Amino acid sequence: MSKTPLIQIRNLHANAGETPILRGLTLELFPGEVHAIMGPNGSGKSTLSNVLVGRPGYEVTGGEVLFRGKNLLEMDAETRAREGIFLAFQYPVEIPGVANNYFLRTAVNAIRSHRGQPRLDAIDFLTLLREKMKLVEMPEEMMARAINEGFSGGEKKRNEILQMLLLDPSFCILDETDSGLDIDALRIVSNGVNQMRSPDRAMLVITHYQRLLDYIVPDRVHVLSKGRIARSGGKELALELEEKGYGWIEDEAGGAS
Amino acid sequence: MSSPEMTTPMPPTNAAPEKPKANAELERLASQDYKYGFVTDIEEDRIAPGLTEDVVRLISKKKNEPEWLLEYRLKAYRRFREMLAENPAGPEWANVHYPKIDYDGIVYYSAPKQKKKLESLDEIDPQLRETYGKLGISLLEQKRLHGIAVDAVFDSVSVATTFKAELEKKGIHFCSFSEAVAEHPELVRKYLGSVVPYSDNFFACLNAAVFSDGSFAYIPKGVRCPMELSTYFRINAAGTGQFERTLLIADEGAYVSYLEGCTAPQRDENQLHAAVVELVALDRAEIKYSTVQNWYPGNAEGVGGIYNFVTKRGACRGFRSKISWTQVETGSAITWKYPSCLLIGDESVGAFYSVAMTNHHQQADTGTKMIHIGKNTKSTIISKGISAGRGNQSYRGLVKIGPKATGARNYSQCDSLLMGDKCGAHTFPYLDVANPSATVEHEATTSKISDDQLFFCRQRGISEEDAISMIVNGFCKEVLRELPMEFAVEAQNLLSVSLEGSVG
Numbered sequence: 104m105s106k107t108p109l110i111q112i113r114n115l116h117a118n119a120g121e122t123p124i125l126r127g128l129t130l131e132l133f134p135g136e137v138h139a140i141m142g143p144n145g146s147g148k149s150t151l152s153n154v155l156v157g158r159p160g161y162e163v164t165g166g167e168v169l170f171r172g173k174n175l176l177e178m179d180a181e182t183r184a185r186e187g188i189f190l191a192f193q194y195p196v197e198i199p200g201v202a203n204n205y206f207l208r209t210a211v212n213a214i215r216s217h218r219g220q221p222r223l224d225a226i227d228f229l230t231l232l233r234e235k236m237k238l239v240e241m242p243e244e245m246m247a248r249a250i251n252e253g254f255s256g257g258e259k260k261r262n263e264i265l266q267m268l269l270l271d272p273s274f275c276i277l278d279e280t281d282s283g284l285d286i287d288a289l290r291i292v293s294n295g296v297n298q299m300r301s302p303d304r305a306m307l308v309i310t311h312y313q314r315l316l317d318y319i320v321p322d323r324v325h326v327l328s329k330g331r332i333a334r335s336g337g338k339e340l341a342l343e344l345e346e347k348g349y350g351w352i353e354d355e356a357g358g359a360s
Numbered sequence: 361m362s363s364p365e366m367t368t369p370m371p372p373t374n375a376a377p378e379k380p381k382a383n384a385e386l387e388r389l390a391s392q393d394y395k396y397g398f399v400t401d402i403e404e405d406r407i408a409p410g411l412t413e414d415v416v417r418l419i420s421k422k423k424n425e426p427e428w429l430l431e432y433r434l435k436a437y438r439r440f441r442e443m444l445a446e447n448p449a450g451p452e453w454a455n456v457h458y459p460k461i462d463y464d465g466i467v468y469y470s471a472p473k474q475k476k477k478l479e480s481l482d483e484i485d486p487q488l489r490e491t492y493g494k495l496g497i498s499l500l501e502q503k504r505l506h507g508i509a510v511d512a513v514f515d516s517v518s519v520a521t522t523f524k525a526e527l528e529k530k531g532i533h534f535c536s537f538s539e540a541v542a543e544h545p546e547l548v549r550k551y552l553g554s555v556v557p558y559s560d561n562f563f564a565c566l567n568a569a570v571f572s573d574g575s576f577a578y579i580p581k582g583v584r585c586p587m588e589l590s591t592y593f594r595i596n597a598a599g600t601g602q603f604e605r606t607l608l609i610a611d612e613g614a615y616v617s618y619l620e621g622c623t624a625p626q627r628d629e630n631q632l633h634a635a636v637v638e639l640v641a642l643d644r645a646e647i648k649y650s651t652v653q654n655w656y657p658g659n660a661e662g663v664g665g666i667y668n669f670v671t672k673r674g675a676c677r678g679f680r681s682k683i684s685w686t687q688v689e690t691g692s693a694i695t696w697k698y699p700s701c702l703l704i705g706d707e708s709v710g711a712f713y714s715v716a717m718t719n720h721h722q723q724a725d726t727g728t729k730m731i732h733i734g735k736n737t738k739s740t741i742i743s744k745g746i747s748a749g750r751g752n753q754s755y756r757g758l759v760k761i762g763p764k765a766t767g768a769r770n771y772s773q774c775d776s777l778l779m780g781d782k783c784g785a786h787t788f789p790y791l792d793v794a795n796p797s798a799t800v801e802h803e804a805t806t807s808k809i810s811d812d813q814l815f816f817c818r819q820r821g822i823s824e825e826d827a828i829s830m831i832v833n834g835f836c837k838e839v840l841r842e843l844p845m846e847f848a849v850e851a852q853n854l855l856s857v858s859l860e861g862s863v864g
């Protein structure tokens with residue numbers, strides 16, 4: 104494992120709209136690591152993902168984030184994406200009228216240009232696309248359909264994983280990618296994610312359920328409460344949470360603040 | 361007044377955009393300058409402003425017209441005077457607002473003289489050249505646009521002459537309207553005003569009295585025109601004046617695809633443009649008429665743009681004849697236009713495919729009329745409206761099924777796309793069905809480019825500008841695919857460039 108962290112979040116404070124949500128969050132991921140983030144509804148998990156990817160409407164009020172040593176917070180959203188940060192959205196949007204494969208090729212080429220790689224033409228792209236689609240077991244005809252339009256909840260999530268596979272990011276954030284998946288889809292999505300595990304890539308997996316962590320075994324588990332990491336541990340922490348709920352941690356965190 | 365016979369309005373779907381949360385970006389985009397306009401330096405042979413019988417006579421005389429054509433102009437002139445007396449402000453029913461036009465303050469005849477010659481493309485504004493590049497306009501066309509001499513082989517006049525000769529071999533007449541009056545008077549006399557009578561509406565009437573020039577094409581029986589008409593001519597044909605007149609006739613079994621306009625930005629000192637286009641398709645003939653219109657829309661406050669009031673109508677006179685109108689409009693301050701089809705022949709087919717984009721303070725009131733007269737006639741309407749900035753647009757579609765149009769069918773689809781929260785789109789479908797066996801279907805949707813969609817694209821590495829043009833081109837694809845291939849690519853670029861002006 105390399106010595107320099109891929110991403111360093113230090114004492115991060117951020118507002119969603121006008122409301123302070125993150126209140127001094129500190130977290131570090133090294134290349135090769137998979138961390139899980141758990142925590143009650145409304146604790147700030149999605150806010151953290153949105154802040155990291157530079158979504159408008161979220162304001163950082165304190166702290167810093169370094170990505171490969173560079174100041175992430177001063178990059179615009181598309182630059183962060185091109186630099187290798189990927190968010191699998193909790194609620195993927197539909198874009199009627201724009202074909203999935205066209206969109207994917209545009210995205211892949213935007214990122215390739217940024218990396219100084221040649222653009223993929225339609226044929227090379229199709230080869231790549233077919234290979235990745237097999238991994239998430241998506242039928243080819245879905246590619247000619249508009250982005251997420253009329254996709255079921257599970258299909259949208261699989262489409263997010265397909266995008267992650269295609270864009271080859273170095274830091275992946277999965278925001279409740281497991282919610283709404285049936286047993287088979289959960290296995291498929293987890294396989295996709297596990298394919299992406301590599302010594303130079305880190306992942307932040309946000310979930311409410313231990314069962315995902317049976318498939319994607321995390322190196323660390325963090326509990327987010329009231330905008331901070333209230334507790335961190337190994338994968339057994341997730342099992343403990345499954346048993347005891349969040350109450351005991353929130354009480355501790357509440358006492359500490 | 362001469363407003364189209366719009367009856368039985370169905371409830372309009374007024375798409376008041378819902379309030380989005382963060383539209384500051386789009387607003388910033390929408391406030392950029394139109395940087396692509398250019399002013400040409402034209403010396404002209406002008407007559408004094410104002411519209412009188414003498415002016416009409418003078419126009420006709422300057423053009424050496426035969427007596428019957430002068431009579432036609434004069435009848436139109438007299439009717440126009442009556443209309444103006446009834447309604448001095450011009451037609452008011454359209455959902456557009458403009459200052460009163462002083463019809464006696466307009467110069468009705470000006471023959472353009474040679475433009476100031478430039479020596480090379482280096483003399484052209486670099487920004488404009490960049491736009492040409494984005495639009496995919498070749499160096500050659502850029503030179504022609506600016507009157508720069510080009511290689512003898514490619515000289516536009518000789519190219520035009522070569523193609524004309526080839527067309528004449530097949531019996532196809534393709535020339536300016538004035539030439540047609542001189543060379544094919546019997547055809548002009550037979551068909552002029554037969555689709556759009558001079559008394560049809562206010563602007564058509566004005567045009568009939570004072571039209572300057574335009575294009576004429578006649579495709580004889582059974583001939584398939586071997587090239588897109590006007591592909592090679594459109595640069596030269598541009599700027600034929602503010603009262604343009606076009607007449608296309610496809611005789612039995614003939615086929616022609618005609619392209620009007622140019623994706624290059626156009627500016628004109630004349631604010632008011634009132635053109636008339638008439639199409640005639642006889643038995644089993646087919647006419648495809650495609651337009652790309654990119655007039656100067658005015659500055660961000662809406663000052664100085666072109667007012668474009670056009671009457672376009674095609675008559676499917678023959679059995680199984682077909683006429684389709686395809687248009688991509690991004691320009692003008694005010695557009696008022698309803699390309700229409702009269703489906704007279706049994707089993708004749710009409711189609712209207714349109715993309716209209718309004719930005720800043722542009723206003724567009726457009727649509728189509730499909731008048732079903734013959735049996736088993738069929739029409740299709742696909743209208744895509746895009747509004748950005750403070751752009752405002754209305755779509756009006758009239759589908760009229762006459763009592764004898766047994767088995768007539770219509771399908772209409774009107775989609776609006778809104779960018780930002782200060783623009784508007786309104787759809788007014790009108791139906792008038794007098795034959796119970798007819799089938800009429802209407803679908804309408806309104807969507808908005810949401811902040812969430814744009815952010816989703818940006819998170820995948822796609823810039824906001826590219827995301828917008830991707831969404832817009834996706835929205836328009838059913839129309840763009842109706843355009844001839846090379847024109848479609850240009851039109852697609854044009855939409856992106858027009859938005860770039862609005863997206864910054």
Ligand SMILES: Nc1ncnc2c1ncn2[C@@H]1O[C@H](COP(=O)(O)OP(=O)(O)OP(=O)(O)O)[C@@H](O)[C@H]1O
Pocket residue numbers: 119120121122124142143144145146147148149150151160
């Ligand atoms: N734009 C906003 N303005 C005000 N409050 C917001 C805004 N966006 C989110 N919030 C609030 O911030 C808090 C944290 O929301 P967030 O979505 O980060 O929670 P979460 O941990 O992801 O919850 P869940 O498990 O339900 O997905 C919530 O109380 C939410 O209502």
Ligand SMILES: [Mg+2]
Pocket residue numbers: 148149150193278279
């Ligand atoms: Mg969440």
